[in-house]
Amino acid sequence: MPLPTTRASRLIPAAPDAVWNALMDPEILVRWLPPGDMTGRMHAFDGRVGGGFEMSLYYPEGETGHVGKTAEREDRTRVRFAAITPGRRVVWAVLFDTDAPALKGEMTITVSLEPAEGGTRVTFLSENLPPGLRPADNKEGSKESLKKLAGWFGG
Structure with missing residues (x-):
């Protein structure tokens, strides 16, 4: 049985080159990728195929209802760049740093950029979600990240 897949897409009010920069600049990426009220910390970044990044996402202090996959919040x-087509597409091979067996395994997120009227259409295609990651939560998190990305550009 294939593992779940989710897709989220949004028009970002910026040219593809500017959006690409927001994907490949660790100081910008860490500001918009954490969904919703989460914050991020970039531990390492190597922007080439076979490289990648290691990032922590933190749930807000005092917020209840969330259990972190790695620690309490x-x-x-760990994300490996499996493929890069500059200005068009990047494939992230994602592993959670966790002891939870249901969250083990590599999921793939393909981030695609398409020029569109009014900016760039950015799509997150998440495949092979681990069994412990609810597809609805993954899709909502992707939408929230894309909303923050649009906000980075004033949208």
Whole structure:
């Protein structure tokens, strides 16, 4: 049985080159990728195929209802750049730093950029979600990240 897939897309009010820069600049990426009220910390970044990044996402202090995958308030991920087509597409191979068996396994997120009227259409295609990651939560998190990305550009 194939593992779940989610897709989220949004028009970002910026040219593809500017959006690409927001994907490949660790100081910008850490500001918009954490969904919703989460914050991020970039631990390492190597922007070439075979490289990648390691990032922690933190749930807000005092917020209830969330259990971090790595620690009480933290989701730490290791992301390998599986493929890069500059200005068009990047494929992230994502592993959670966790002891939870249901969250083990590599999921793939393909981030695609398409020129569109009014900016760039950015799509997150998440495939092979681990069994412990609810597809609805993954899709909502992707939408929230894309909303923050649009906000980075004033949208």
